[in-house]
Amino acid sequence: MCLTVSSLQSAWAVDGTSYVSTKQQKGSFALAAAGKVAPLYASAADWPGVLRAAKDLQADVNRVTKLTPTLSTDKAPTGKEVVLIGTIGKSPLIDQLIRAKKLDVSGVTGKWEVFVNQVVEKPLPGVERALVIAGSDKRGTIYGIYDLSQQMGVSPWYWWADVPVPPQKSLYVAAGRHTQGEPAVKYRGIFINDEAPALSGWSKEKFGGVNSKMYVHMFELILRLKGNYLWPAMWGNAFSDDDPQNPALADEYGIVMGTSHHEPLTRAHDEWRRYGKGGAWNYQTNAAALQEFWRGGMQRMGTRENVVSIGMRGDGDEPMSQESNIALLEKIVADQRQIIAETTGKPADQTPQMWALYKEVQDYYDKGMRVPDDVTLLLCDDNWGNIRKLPKLGDKPRSGGYGIYYHFDYVGGPRNYKWLNTNPLPRIWEQMHLAYEYGVKQIWVVNVGDLKPMELPISFFLDYAWNPNKIGADQVAAYTRQWAAQQFGEKHAVAIADILAKYAKYNARRKPELLDADTYSLATGEWATVVGEYQQLLARAEAINQQLPAASRDAYFELVLHPVRAYANLNELYYTVARNREAAKAGSSTANGFADKAKALFEKDADISRQYNTLLGGKWNHMMDQMHIGYTTWHDEPANKMPAVVTLSPDKITAAREPSTSAPTANNQFVSIEAEHYTQAVNTSAITWQRLPDLGRTAGAVTTFPVTAAPTAAPSGTSPHLEYRLKLAQAGPVTVQAYLAPTLNFTNGQGLRYAVSFDDEAPQIINLHTGMVADNGNRPWEKAVADNIILRTSQHTLAKPGEHVLKFWRVDAGVVLEKLVVDQGGVKPSYLGPPENFPKATGTKASTTEPKGSVGKR
Numbered sequence: 001m002c003l004t005v006s007s008l009q010s011a012w013a014v015d016g017t018s019y020v021s022t023k024q025q026k027g028s029f030a031l032a033a034a035g036k037v038a039p040l041y042a043s044a045a046d047w048p049g050v051l052r053a054a055k056d057l058q059a060d061v062n063r064v065t066k067l068t069p070t071l072s073t074d075k076a077p078t079g080k081e082v083v084l085i086g087t088i089g090k091s092p093l094i095d096q097l098i099r100a101k102k103l104d105v106s107g108v109t110g111k112w113e114v115f116v117n118q119v120v121e122k123p124l125p126g127v128e129r130a131l132v133i134a135g136s137d138k139r140g141t142i143y144g145i146y147d148l149s150q151q152m153g154v155s156p157w158y159w160w161a162d163v164p165v166p167p168q169k170s171l172y173v174a175a176g177r178h179t180q181g182e183p184a185v186k187y188r189g190i191f192i193n194d195e196a197p198a199l200s201g202w203s204k205e206k207f208g209g210v211n212s213k214m215y216v217h218m219f220e221l222i223l224r225l226k227g228n229y230l231w232p233a234m235w236g237n238a239f240s241d242d243d244p245q246n247p248a249l250a251d252e253y254g255i256v257m258g259t260s261h262h263e264p265l266t267r268a269h270d271e272w273r274r275y276g277k278g279g280a281w282n283y284q285t286n287a288a289a290l291q292e293f294w295r296g297g298m299q300r301m302g303t304r305e306n307v308v309s310i311g312m313r314g315d316g317d318e319p320m321s322q323e324s325n326i327a328l329l330e331k332i333v334a335d336q337r338q339i340i341a342e343t344t345g346k347p348a349d350q351t352p353q354m355w356a357l358y359k360e361v362q363d364y365y366d367k368g369m370r371v372p373d374d375v376t377l378l379l380c381d382d383n384w385g386n387i388r389k390l391p392k393l394g395d396k397p398r399s400g401g402y403g404i405y406y407h408f409d410y411v412g413g414p415r416n417y418k419w420l421n422t423n424p425l426p427r428i429w430e431q432m433h434l435a436y437e438y439g440v441k442q443i444w445v446v447n448v449g450d451l452k453p454m455e456l457p458i459s460f461f462l463d464y465a466w467n468p469n470k471i472g473a474d475q476v477a478a479y480t481r482q483w484a485a486q487q488f489g490e491k492h493a494v495a496i497a498d499i500l501a502k503y504a505k506y507n508a509r510r511k512p513e514l515l516d517a518d519t520y521s522l523a524t525g526e527w528a529t530v531v532g533e534y535q536q537l538l539a540r541a542e543a544i545n546q547q548l549p550a551a552s553r554d555a556y557f558e559l560v561l562h563p564v565r566a567y568a569n570l571n572e573l574y575y576t577v578a579r580n581r582e583a584a585k586a587g588s589s590t591a592n593g594f595a596d597k598a599k600a601l602f603e604k605d606a607d608i609s610r611q612y613n614t615l616l617g618g619k620w621n622h623m624m625d626q627m628h629i630g631y632t633t634w635h636d637e638p639a640n641k642m643p644a645v646v647t648l649s650p651d652k653i654t655a656a657r658e659p660s661t662s663a664p665t666a667n668n669q670f671v672s673i674e675a676e677h678y679t680q681a682v683n684t685s686a687i688t689w690q691r692l693p694d695l696g697r698t699a700g701a702v703t704t705f706p707v708t709a710a711p712t713a714a715p716s717g718t719s720p721h722l723e724y725r726l727k728l729a730q731a732g733p734v735t736v737q738a739y740l741a742p743t744l745n746f747t748n749g750q751g752l753r754y755a756v757s758f759d760d761e762a763p764q765i766i767n768l769h770t771g772m773v774a775d776n777g778n779r780p781w782e783k784a785v786a787d788n789i790i791l792r793t794s795q796h797t798l799a800k801p802g803e804h805v806l807k808f809w810r811v812d813a814g815v816v817l818e819k820l821v822v823d824q825g826g827v828k829p830s831y832l833g834p835p836e837n838f839p840k841a842t843g844t845k846a847s848t849t850e851p852k853g854s855v856g857k858r
Helices: 048-065 091-099 140-152 197-209 210-222 243-253 269-275 285-302 326-344 361-368 425-437 456-464 473-488 491-509 526-547 550-585 590-618 781-786
Strands: 029-033 040-041 079-087 115-121 125-135 172-175 187-193 228-232 351-357 375-379 402-406 443-449 670-674 678-680 690-693 702-704 721-729 732-740 751-757 764-767 791-800 803-810 818-823
Touching: 029 048, 029 079, 029 125, 040 048, 048 079, 048 140, 048 172, 048 243, 048 764, 079 091, 079 721, 091 125, 115 140, 115 285, 125 140, 140 172, 140 210, 187 210, 187 456, 197 210, 210 228, 210 243, 210 326, 228 443, 269 285, 285 326, 326 351, 326 781, 361 375, 375 443, 402 425, 425 491, 425 702, 443 526, 456 473, 456 491, 456 550, 473 491, 473 690, 491 526, 526 550, 550 590, 670 721, 670 732, 678 690, 721 818, 732 751, 751 791, 764 791, 803 818
Parallel strands: 040 079, 079 125, 187 228, 187 443, 351 375, 375 402, 402 443
Antiparallel strands: 029 172, 115 125, 670 818, 678 721, 690 702, 702 818, 721 803, 732 791, 732 818, 751 764, 751 803
């Protein structure tokens, strides 16, 4: 039973339902009413992490009601209504309720991380009604506790994003059982990486370093988000060596620790610098020292929960030497597993392990290297959010399964991106849906940089990992609305969610670190349009800020207003620089005004960052220290650098006006079409076209489901395709430009393909990945990720002007189409392609050529 509630700001679950209300219902449990709160009980015999989370619940009730419930651990409280907390098999009281058939634990006992929050009548002598929070294991109980906290109105981001807790005088828990079942993905977590200068500077100032005083806040956040897994900060930091309380507290809280893809056997990268005695990180020449080093890591781990990284890369996240070969790497893994077995005193396959197929390590796998079946194969994206490889359909299942290492932040080519969130949820959904459908269910871990300002994508990544079936492609916007309501209340949730979605979409067109004065076209008016879109977004964001209660404005600034202000200003800066340079070329007197304005916008950028760093008395000081203007290569410079502008001396000025930068567009010489505006979608009984709302640089996208369906070898007739009915002014040659999401060749076949045709001509099959390898130095890949698009063309000849049907044919699954442009010579160069001028179709009759199929219409 679930009760939908709108009176609580955070009465929210992934599916938008709630079981906590401010109003009493039949059979509901009074957690807080009439100035009193129900007492809490947890057995002293339970896990320390459960007892600690119970104290958090005690504090959370106070945050909401300003009343503090008692928390006892020795004797169960008596009274009309009490809260009983415990883990099955660890809490004698919970076990007693199960034996007495008072508590229904079907679907809970023996499961991984499952909780049930259940109202139980007359559970014990002297108790009329209890709210029982019971877990199948340590984290199951902890999740049950934090689930109740969320339902009461405490956002998981109450500390990390300063989200206020709306006060309530009454809290009632609906009668019945409340559970979210078992998580779909076993290990769900984040990687703190590339942590200088932001998180490292902040941690040093606030906590004296990246230590347990800081990490306990991170552990709590992960658990409140129903995650369970962490790769800790590792550049110059060593989690277990820097502060012995780090691993001890992680285990107490209930966090499963790991190390990044190039840190074997729990040893942090920096520990080799500290304890390697200057020896080479080379197994061929220094095996004994490396074995001793790794053994120390495993001995230190003890019985704490870890997923142990195995394998070996070069020192410092680099490829190993060319002399390294598969036989050597397989020996390294065998030796590491022997160390694992010897130090744990049990067979190696009883300790969770993972081998990351990161960058060149995937090549070793592709060439035949294998690890034992119990080791999780951690597959990876290309560092830009595009998955490189997925399991081959039909392969024998592996007991260790598969994982994904994904990125919201990256240091590397073609350019670092670390400053702002540039990760739209629709694309995360599409790629992780792909992974899940291909059976990747053991580990999902995402590189989140400094953690802030990735709050929304972190929430989404972990929620989606818990239950991918709860969030469909057409429910991502609803998720964002619910998330906005959780942080800011229902009143402005729709508007705030739209701003959150749009700023991520706009930011993702080109990472801010890659943006420059030449990104967009002045000549077509594209620059002016892009800046105008951001100014409109900023105006809306500023207006909402004025309407929010004062208590919400700090959180709003961090989560919404700052990124919009910052990127709107950055776009305007580069637009102004572009206008300055163009005016200077024409000898226009406006050049100097644009130069002055650009300098002011550059200073404003620093002011916006300063405002973030000084918010709340400097709580987040240094979190916006990341440079983002003035890159000359892929890596950071010491500080932001003002883009070069031109100032004209009086003798160089030959015109008073700004030169015209908007040339007339020959609309009748091209047709620009957003992919989702098809006239007709021809499906079959097995394959259907699916809109991916808001995915892409300009509008939405389309793809086919299921993503595991076999290729359509010879597209024709009634095989799956999209139809666009259009009018062309002239006959003769035409070019069709297809704008496609930068999906990689994740099947490792010949490349993903689609086909294009006009009318009844034979479809031309086009390969997305000809010449493309996801590696630095490969120009097609670098351009695809920098532009966030793959652009492919096909050539056609039309016998006559007038009406035609453009057909986009499905060949391979996973191809995501964003836009089509039919060019007869009128398209001028631009970054996003020409704006849509395709008249929106009203739909046509369903095809009847395949009785078992279906036809979707716009």
